[in-house]
Structures are given as C-alpha cells and as structure tokens.
Amino acid sequence: MTAPAATAAPVLGTTKPARRPRLRELSSQVGWGVLAWVVGLAFFLPVLWMVLTAFKPESAAETWPPQFTFTPTLAEFRLVFSGWGPFVTHSVVATVVSTVLVLLLGIPAAYALSVRPIKRWRDGLFFFISTKMLPIVAAIGPLYVIALKTHLLDSIWVLIILYTAMNLPLAVWMIRSFMLEVPGELLEAARLDGAGQIREISSVILPVISPGLVSTGLICVIFAWNELFLALNLTVTNAATLPMFLISSVPQEGLYIAHLSAAATVASIPVILVGWIAQRSLVRGLSMGAIK
C-alpha cells in the first residue's frame, strides 16, 4: 500500500535512506501536534491564570509560591457584580448604539462604493481608510475642549459619536466586500422588475449579505467594548465604561489581585465568547474584507 511514496523517493535520487514512510510521517505528525498544543497552551496560560485567580480567596492570590490548588470561591465575583452596574450599562449602550449607527450609515455607503458605484469610488474607499490612520490621540486635547463646550463631556453620547466614527471606515470596507459577492443576476433581475435603490438594498442585497453584516457588527462590538483611551479622557462617572471599572478595581492599598482578576474576567468574557463563536468572520473583519 505504501508503494507510490516508497518508490518515488529513491527514483528521484534523494539522499535520504529508504524508511517506512507511514510510521515516520505519523510520528512527525504527532510531534508537530504536540508542539502546536504546547504553543497554544502557553499562549492561553495568562487567560487561564486570570480566570483561576478570579476564583481564589484574596489571601490565596498573592502567595509565594503561587497556589494551584485552593478552595474556589465566588466572593470576588459577587463583589464585582455588586459594583459594576453603571459601568456595564454604559458599555452596553455605547457599544450597541454605536454599532447600530455604524451599520445604518455603512450599508448605504458600501452600496454606493460597490453595487452602484459612484465615479470616484476608489477615492471614497481610500478616504475612509485614511481616517483610520490619523491618530485620534493627536486630537485628544481639542476633543476634550469640544466635548466640554458642547456639553458632551462625561455623556454617553460622546462615546457613541466617536465609536461610530472609529468603526465606520472598517465597516464600509467590510460590508462592501460582502456586497461585491452578491450575484449580478440577482441585481439584474431586481432592476428588470423595476426595483428602486431602496428596494434593491432591502429585499435583494440585505438578505444575501446578512451573515456578513453580523460579522461586521461583531467586529465593531469588539472594538467599541474594549476601548479605553477615549473613555478615560472624555468621561468621569456618568458614562464610564467597563475598562474604567477595571481601573477602579485596583485600590491604593490592600489585597486586590483576586478582585482584579474577577473584574478582568467578567469584562473580557463577552468578547472572548463572541470571538470564539465568530472565528471565521474574525479573519475577514480584521482584514477589512481583504481575506475571505
């Protein structure tokens, strides 16, 4: 049964001595597999350690040597859940509203850059991507002053407005890549039926690209949920989000490592789960639709 592989090698004159290919292949496969597992677990270790520490009593979290066996407790989680109320509300509102706005603005824009393109669709696309390259940090002082003067400082709207602008370019590129895949015949047929632009989008394009819209939304959710810089600079209490809750879980004194780990776990879990579920679309979203 090993004939093809066994004969191929000597005939082509490789210097390797003839071996039993199957066995060799199998053992190398196992070797690579073990290596991959080691690498994967090493990379995951900090996350695992975060979750483990979250279940420790505070006294067991700061010991030398670190404790791997302990009586798990939910005390720190309870503490987190009792204090995170406003923060999680702000995070959810800023994330959800900005993502909805991104999709509402992004879908028509992507349409005008793909299905029925404007003449200078390339310039349009590159304008959007170029705004991603402008470092928002450079404008943080003036942003602060603008927010102050428009009474948006420490309001959830300042985050919604900025997160929408932050994610919109990415969404336009991504949605556009999905629209390009809508079969031309479908569009043709709709036009022959006399469908206008709005009906073309709502009843032909949207149903086809809805999985793509979901993955676009997920990417926007990830970036908005995790954002700290703008939140830290432009909000104090009325709109403080989960990343700021994390900072507040580090007190000036006393033991806090278990509490911090519980807060970090709780804050990270939603995005981790979303990312795990949407692994495939993650690649496409992160590459702005370049990789299918």
Add this chain to the structure above:
Amino acid sequence: MAVLETGAASAPQVGIQPRAASRRDRWLRRLPLLPALIYVIVVTQIPFLVTLWYSFQNYFWNQPGGATFAGFSNYTTVFTSSAFRGALLRSVIMTASAVIIAMILGVAFAVLLDRKFLGRGVVRTLIITPFLVMPAAAALVWAGPMLDPNFGLVNYLLQPFGVHHVAWLSTFPLISVIAVMIWQWTPFMTLIVLAGLQGQPPETLEAAKVDGAGALATFRELTLPHLRPYIELGILLGSIYLVNVFDQVRLMTNGGPGTATTNLPFYLYQQVNFAFDVGGAAAAGVVTVILTIIVATFALRMFARVFQFEGADA
C-alpha cells in the same frame, strides 16, 4: 477558501454605468454615500482642524480666561522638547518591534496550525484568545498576577532557569510592555497568515514535493512569496492599531519608570490631563499627524497593492 479580494477591480462592471450619466443620476448614486461621508468628515476632520487652531494658541484648560494667540511658540517647544522626541522614538520602537516579532511568531504559529493534528480547532481557539481579551484587562492581569515580583506566575515558571523575583515592570519596563503587545497581536497575525496558507493551491506544493524539494526550500521559494501580500496586510493593519497603544502603557507602567515607556499617546494624554496644556498638546498632535501622513502615504500605496487596486493613486 481564503483569497485576497480580486473582485475589487471588477466592481464597476457590477453596476450599470451609462456613458452619459445625467446630473440627477450622478447625485442619486452619491446620495447613499453622503450620510457616512459627511459623518466621518465632521467627526474625524473637525477635531484636527481645531487641533491646528489650538496649536497656535496659549490655552490651559484649568486656567480662567480663554485662549490667546501664541504664534509658533508651541511648535518651538515641541521641537526643542526632548520629552516629545523621546515619546516619538519610543512609539516607533514599540510599534516596529511588536509588529515584527508578532508577525514572525504569527507565521510560525500559522505553519503549525496549517498541519492536521488532533484538536487543531481547540488549539486555534486557544491561540486567538489573547487577541480577544480586553486590552485593559490584559494589561492589569500581566502587571499583577503574571509579572508581580513577589507572587507573579512568570517568576515562578522561570525559577528553574535561575530567575529570582525579578521586578519585570521596573527592571525591563519597555520589554514587558512590548511583550504584552506581542502576546495580544500574535493571534491577529496568525489568523491572517493562516488564511494565506490555506489559500495556497495544493497542486504547486504537491509538484514541489514530487520534484524533490525539501520542506524548507518549498517554504522559502513557494510559500513565502505566496504569503507576501498577507504578511504586508498584517503588518499594515497591526501598525495602524499598535501605534495608538495606550492601555498597556497606562495600566502596566504608567509611562514609567520615569519616561521609560512613555509613547506618543501617553505623552499627549499627560499633556492634556496633567499639564492642562491644550495648546502644547495640539502642536505635538499636529506634528504627529504630519508624520503620520508621511507614513500613511506609503501605507496607502501598500494598501492599494495588497487589495490589488492597480493604478489607484493613493
């Protein structure tokens, strides 16, 4: 199948483009684009115009009285300030080293994940997880449970190698921050390169094998050239995000010790929040933006090539 977008160039064919489109038709085409376009222009460009204005003003937001014209004094300060130059240099070092090392690791991990083995899906999931952890959470967990000199897991695991209670964040602050950036961004690079590997036509690899090419030679001669656009894309996108890294700096080292880890974002944050110097921060911001535009011009060219927009003048 993972394929870099090639449909882009054919986009106009999808739409019907009559030779002499009427004025009304042209506006009808533009209409759907306008809300997003106007939104992005207003929200992203106006702050930069205001930044430009403030860069010529003396304005401390904690002091009474408005802004007064300052001429070029803010710029003189920026150009003579070693703090700004230092922050700029550290931004470049942090971004470049994190992106390059993450990419090297990403290629290695992608090659590992491209092979068939038991539990491949699980390992892939484990590897992408660091990217999904909230950066603020990652920074705090690394600073505390992982790297703490007295009870950190890293010191414990490195004990057999003669490491004893190293205070990572004060002894090796820059390396520690960069390491966490790499930890978070390697998954991103892995995913992009892996998509490239899986898009490689199996026939060419098969042919190389039949021709007696070794694994290493095949990788260098065939796989790497095929991966090139994917690697460029990863480097480009990674740089866009990593140059703005703030969370790790703020939460792991607070820019220190001293200014050892103060990068541009952190420097600007300090200028506004602790020096209250809107004018100075604005001038630093303008200089940053100009530098960014220079870099971005090249980056956009690269983008155009990667996305195969031939002839796009970015």
